[in-house]
Amino acid sequence: RCTMYSREWDEEDEDDDFDYFVRCVEPRLRLFYDILEDRVPVGLVAEYRSLLENCSKCFQQFSQLRSSLSVDSDSELDNVSMVEGLKLYDQLETFKRKLRIIENPLLRYVLAYKGNSWQQNLQSRGLRSSGLKVVHVVTESCCTVLLQSLLSARLMPLCSTEDTEIQFHREPVSAVDACHQDDVVILLPGRYSVSSSIFIPDSITMEGFGFPDEIVIEKKTKGSTFVESTGADVRLSNIKFIQHDAIEGILCVRKGTLNMENCVLQCQTTGVIVQTSARLTMNVCDLYGSKGAGVEIYPGSVCSLVGNSIHHCRDGILIKDFANALDGMPAITLENNNIHNNEGYAVILVKPGDGEYQVLAERREEDRPGAESKGDIPSTDMSTSSSAPATPKSAETNSMEEDLASAVNRKWQFSRQISRNKEVSCSRPVQDLMEHQIFVSVQGNQFRRNGKGDFGTFFY
Template sequence: MTGLLQEDDDSRSDYGSRDKPGTALGRAVPDGNVLFPDIFHTDHLLFYERFKAYQDYILADCKASEVKEFTTEYLEKVLEPSGWQAVWRTNVFEVLVEVVDVEYSALKAIVQLSEPFLCESQVSTFTLECVQELLELKQSQVPLQELWVVYDDSGEFDQTALAVEHVRFFYQCIWRTWDEEEEDDFDYFVRCVEPRLRLHYDILERRVPSGLVADYQNLLSQCEEVYRKFLNVRNSIPSSDVDSEAENVSMVEGLKLYDELEHLKQKLKIIENPLLRYVFGYQKYSGLQAKGVRPTGTKITHIVSSTMTASLLQSLMRDKLCPESCGEELEIQFHNDPLAAVNACYEGDTVIICPGHYVVDGVFYIADSVELEGYGLLDDIVIEKQGKGDNFVDCTGANIRISGLKLVQHDAVEGILNVHHGKTTLENCVLQCETTGVTVRTSAELLMKNSDLYGAKGAGVEIYPGSMCTLLDNGIHHCKEGILIKNFLDEHYDIPKITMVNNMIHNNEGYGVVLVRSTVPSDVKDAPAETTKGSSRSGTEGLDLWEQTEVSEQTEGNYEIASEIGAASAKKSQMHKKRLSELGITEAAAGFVLLWTPHVRTKLCVWIHINVTATAQHAQNQRHVPQSDFKETLESQESLMLRLVLV
C-alpha cells in the first residue's frame, strides 16, 4: 500500500512528446518503517487511460496467443533498459534494487541490490545474505510486475513507470491462465480485455452488487483450481499411441474437468458482460432463504445504538422492554450496526433502532417475518446506504413490518426497497431515493401508509401484475413519475389489486399515475379505404387486401405467416378487451375512458390515443418477387395519457 503525496491533474497515458519539461506523474510515499525513496503513483489511472493504452499501444487487434509477442514489442519501444531504480515487492519482503538490463521477451528485469541496502521483511531472519542468495537462484531476474519504479522528477522515466504499471495491471486483473486455450478467431481485446476492464472499474466505483462481486471472485478461484487439475491430468497422459487402462481413465477424468472448466468460464463471461450480468448472470434473490424459528424457540429483541446512555436505556426499558409492556420476559441483544442486527434475526424477532446516523455497506435481506422499528424522532433515525451496485432493502418474508425510519440512498443504480414475496408493511417512514423507489413484484403485497417518498429518477412506486398494493396517506413527489403500474393487461397474471386513499402525488416530472400495457394492433373501421401503392394502411386492412390478391407460389408462405400474425393479434386484442371490461373500462364515443374503482377516492379520466401505422412495401409485380426478398414492416404505436381528477 502507498500513501499519496501529490498528484498532478494533467497526468495522462500519453505516449507522444511532451511540451513541458519534468514529470507529469504524481508521487507516493511507500508505507512501512523503512525509508524507501518515493515511487511513481501510477495505480490511479482512469478507465479511458488504460483502455487507450491497451487498445492503441499494447494489444491492438492481437489474438490471445499473440499477447506476449505484442507486449514485448511495446516494451521494447518505451521501457528504458537500464539506469532506473525500483522497489521490488513480494508477499514477504520489499527491497530497493537497480535495473541494469531488461529481458523483454520474458517480461523480466535484471537487477542488482542498491546501495545503501534497504529492505523491509515480515520475517525477522530475512537478511542481506538471504536476498543475495535469492537473486542468485533467480539469476538476478525479477518479473516486471513486481517492480515499482522510483520517482524521478525529470520526466525521463515516466513512460517506463507507465509501461511497468500496464504490464502489472494486465497480468493481475485482465489476463487469465487459460486464455491461450481459447480460440483465436476473435480479437482478444474486444472479446476479453474490454469487458474485464469495464467490470474492474464498475467494481471500483461500486456499481456491481457486492454479492455478484463475491460470486465472481469465487468463480475465478474455482476456475483456477479446475484448470490446474486439468493441466496436471493432461500432462500425465503419455504421448505414445499404445492404449492402456490408466490412460483411458486419465482421458475420462480430463474430459470431465474440461467440461467443468468450460461451464465455469461461461459463468465468468456472463458476469463480465455488462448487459448479461444483470439479465442472466446474478439471481439476486435466489439466496434469500428464510431461517424460520430459532432452534431454541425463543424470540429476541435486537437493540441497535451507536452509543448507549443510561437515560436512553431507561427510556427503552420503560417503553419497549419491560415485561408489563410486552407481556412476557424478553431476551435482548445489543448491536451498533443495523445490518448486523437484521442478519442475526430469526422468525418473529424485533429490531429496535435508536437515534443515530448509521452508514451501511450491504443489503438488508429480510427473508423472515421480522419487525424493524425506529425509536425516537423520525429525522433522528437515519440509515444511509453506501455502494452503488446493491439494493437497499429486499423483502421476501411472509409478514415484514418497517416503521419509524429514514432511509437515504446516494449514487445508486438499484432501487431502495423491493418486495419480492409475502407482505411488507411500511409505516411512518421517509425514503430518499436515487433510482427507483419502492417496487412491488408479482405475487407480493405492500401496505404503505403515512410515509414520504421522493427523489426517484424512475417511478416512486412500481407495481407489477399479480401483486397487491395499498397506499394510504402518503406523499410521493419530486420523482420522474409518481406511480407506475406495469403490464396491467398481461394475460399471464392476475390484474394487480391497488387501493389508493388520500395520497399526495405532486411535483413529479411526468404523470402522477402511469399505466403501461403491451403494444397490440388496434381495431380499425370495417369500411374499406381507398389506397394506393406504397400508402400507409392499418394492419387488418392490409390483411384483407392480401386475401383478395391472387397469391403466387413465391408469396404463399408470406400469406400464411401474415394470416397467423393477424389471427394472433386479433386473439390478443380480444383478450385485452376482456381485461379492460373486467377493470370496468368502457369506450366512449368521444375517445375518453372512465375508470371507476370502488376502493379509491379518485376518478381516473383516461384519454387513449392510438396511432397504428402499417406499411407494406412491394415490388411492381409481386408474383415475380422471390419470397426471401419480400419484406413487410408493421409499426404499431400506442400512447396512454392519464389525468388524475380528485372528487
C-alpha cells in the same frame, strides 16, 4: 473489445431498410456506457448477455437451415424444414424484441425485467428450535434517560415472558442478519451508514424508537437493492432510508407482505418496487427524489397506498398492467395520497397495445364530455418519429400457413416499431381512475403540479 458488444453489429441487421447507426449502434453504445457507469442492474446485464448468446445461436441455426433449402424442391423434407424455419424465425424475433427493450432507455424503464435471478436466494430461517424470541436493539451509544424510556415503553412489554431475550448491535445489517421469525429490531436515534444491502427473509418487525428524521439508515456504496423483503409478514416503521447508488430500488418487495408506516424514503436513483405476487401496504410515508417512478407496481401484485406523499420523482406511480397467463392484474388501493411535483405523470399505466388500440383509446378520451374544457387536465400528445404499417387481414383467408405467416409478420412489425420510435405516445390523462379494473379503491387523493398531468397510459 467487450464480449457483450459483439452486438454492435449483427448479421441479421444488414438487410434492414432503416438507418443502421441510428437504429442499431446508437442504443447499444448508450447501453454499453450505462453499464460502465453502473446505471444498469447487474441482473439485467446478465439477462442481456444470455439473450444475446441465445439470439446468436438461433440466428446461426436459422441461416444454416435457410441455406440448405432448395428453391425448386417440393419434397416432404423441405416442407418440414420450412415449418422449422418459421419457428426459428419467430423465436429469433422474440429474442431481438427483448434485446431492443433492454437497449432502449425508455422501454427499459417501463418494461424491464422482474428482478435478479442471480441474486442470493435467502431462505427464511423460521422460528428458533429453542422457541426463543429476540429483541435486537441497535445503537452505537445512548444515554441513561433514553435507555430508561426504551425499557418502559418497548422492552418491558416485549420481554414480559421468559422466552424472550435482548441483544445489542451497533448497526442494522448485523441485527437483521441475526433475526429469526417474529423477532423485533428496534433502532435508537442515530445515523447508521451501511455498506451492504439489507435482506429481510423472515417475518420480523423493524421499528425506529423516535421520529423518522432521528433514525436514519444511509447506503452510500454501489449495489443493486438497498432493502429487499421476501418475508411473509414484514413490518417497518419510523425509519428514514437514504439511498445513493442502489440502482435497482431503494426498497424491493420480491414476495411476501411488507407493511410500512411513517417512513421517509429519500431516493437518488429508483424508488419502491412491488414484484409479482408480492403485497405492499404503505401508510403515511414520504417518498421523493427517484429518477424513475416513486412506486413501481408489477402485474399480480397487491398494493395499498394510503396517506402518502410522493413527490419530485420522474413519475409518481408506475403500474405495469401487461399480465400473462400466469400473472393476474395488480390490485391497487389509492386513498388520501398527495402526489405532486413529479416530472411526468402522477400515475402512469403501462399497457400492451397496437396502434389501432391506442388511437381508439385516445378517441375515447376526446369524446368524453368536457374533456377539452377541463383546465386542470392538460392535454399531452407525444409524436412518434415513425411507425410500422398495420398488417392487412383478409376475412376470407383460412389457410393455416397464411395465419402463421401473418402472426410472425405482426410480431416482426411490433419489434421494429419499438426500435424505431423515438418517442412513445401516451393517452391523455383521465379523471376517473376507477374506470380501470386494477384499482380497488381510489378516493381523497390530491394530484398537483405534475409535469404531464394526473394520469397517463403508455402503450407499447
